[in-house]
Amino acid sequence: MKPITSRFTFLFVVLLFSGFATRAQTAYTPTTKPTTTTAEMKTYIIEREVPGAGKLSPEQLKSVSQTSCKVLKEMGPQIEWIHSYVTGDKIFCIYKAENEELIREHAKKAGIPVNTITQISTVISPATAQ
Template identity: 60%
Template sequence: MPQFVIEREMPGAGKLGPEELKGASQGSCNVLRELGPEIQWVHSYVTDDKIYCVYRAPSEELIRKHAVTAGFPANSIAQVRATIDPTTAE
């Protein structure tokens, strides 16, 4: 299944506390359950003013539907074409 990276501009995201992050995660998971098993949230990286999320889904459109339904911005969505790490150099 295709994998995507979603960039969400969320000023102050890095200052969100554990309870706020838990609430956002719960909201996202609730919408994911409604949309069905075709879309999966892998993980997210929280930075000062953005959250970068990795999802698996059959299409960018389904990711956008999740964002709108959950009330999260999806400022950019890019399909992952390859994954590299230090072992790629070997």
């Protein structure tokens, strides 16, 4: 059972980080115009429990990211991975999608866990206080 868990953890973390480096420098707000005209894109935060996520190597993260991006490309423009935050045993991902079901479908196809999906209604920051 341990080899399967290790392999899953590795794949999951790699999937979550695809595009992180390129997307991290892109300005992001949940009010950005949708990338598709078929339906309005919503912004979600996805919590994924991945034991040891924070200890994965850059190569492992790249591999998981590549797998995730491949699945996203196959699914089309109605779902987009913005970026992810890796902590010790969890990964928090920001996605734009037409609906929550697309996020679950992506996770299933990519072989990555989904613990919670929450739609983001707005983003605040220190600039909000101005």
